[in-house]
Amino acid sequence: EYFDVAYSLAVCQHGYVYNGRGKGHQSGANGDKQLNANHYAVLAFLGKNGVSQPSQSQITGIQDAIAYLRRAGAGNEIKGHRDGYSTECPGEPLYKLVKDGTLDPGKLWNGGTHEVEPNENLGDISLKYNVPQRYIIDVNKLKAPYDLKVGEKLEIPARGVPLGEKAPGNGGGGDDGSV
Structure with missing residues (x-):
């Protein structure tokens, strides 16, 4: 019981x-x-x-x-x-x-910043760090239509960590998202 x-x-x-x-x-x-x-x-x-x-x-x-x-x-x-x-x-x-395998979250990014490169969009950045777009939008307070500017710095939150918190220790991914 x-x-x-x-x-x-x-x-x-x-x-x-x-x-x-x-x-x-x-x-x-x-x-x-x-x-x-x-x-x-x-x-x-x-x-x-x-x-x-x-x-x-x-x-x-x-x-x-x-x-x-x-x-x-x-x-x-x-x-x-x-x-x-x-x-x-x-x-x-x-x-x-x-x-x-759809439910596997993949590599665990520990969070950090990303500088927007030429021809890069939110989808590209989301895939690069394995972090859902809406999390990047939320932490950066982005407004639709989400036009990014080259050189703009975005905070990329850690995956598997409540938004607003930092990743504890080593979450299985390095600062560059590698495992």
């Missing part, structure tokens, strides 16, 4: 990440003691009926949750409940993303 949320983190359709038991605490959602001791658990607010397809914002939020837990010591493995316990969870739409 649980007196709290058994998951480490939870992600809604809007991409917001909510704290359950949080990082550094054993999950109770993975099906048995050994799986709970060895793995964090991220809940996606989806159902068999109603909202069953993850939105792009939710996918980004799940990637952020995984990046956040990796900064807390989680390994690189991403599995669904059904990989360790007899269940239909997660449903097919989300499980497909587990299996094809």
